[in-house]
Amino acid sequence: MLMEPTLGDRPRNFYYLPGNRHQKPALSGFGQLGAKAEATETRQEKIMIVTVSPFIRNALLLDAVASGATALLAIAGAPFLSPLLELPAPLLFWAGVVLVPFVALLVATARRKTVRRMVLIDIIAINALWVAASFGLLFSSLVSPNALGIAFICVQAIAVALFAELQFIGMRRATALAV
Incomplete structure (x- = not known):
């Protein structure tokens, strides 16, 4: 059955x-x-790996040269720049010291053929934070620079914002080509 x-x-x-x-x-x-x-x-x-195009490489190297020059100027020239800009010498010195590893990151990234997209995003974010901190410092009551000090802070902040924009454009172009 x-x-x-x-x-x-x-x-x-x-x-x-x-x-x-x-x-x-x-x-x-x-x-x-x-x-x-x-x-x-x-x-x-x-999408996650970006080829370092000549445009991105040049933007990173330009940022590295400008940041390196600013770091050297701030570290070595803090005692001389402080009375000229009416900014505290320790602020100038430590701002220069903070830039040294950032310059190393920029040079190392620019020398690679490919880089993770997140590294570029981090570099752009660090630049954006530097710009925000620079203008935040001016609007705070922590320092009271003279006109030359204000111009120094504004010019370097605008230059850093320009570097961040160039790096962002380069990253978007590279990502658009990869997709």
């Missing part, structure tokens, strides 16, 4: 309609799902 299987006799992952079954990702190279997953993964890698 043959008995019809009941619901309890069916395997756990049995579904009536084939479209409702759980699909396991196929190994890459086998089947459509594996090819789609591989294509998506490759596309995401392209």
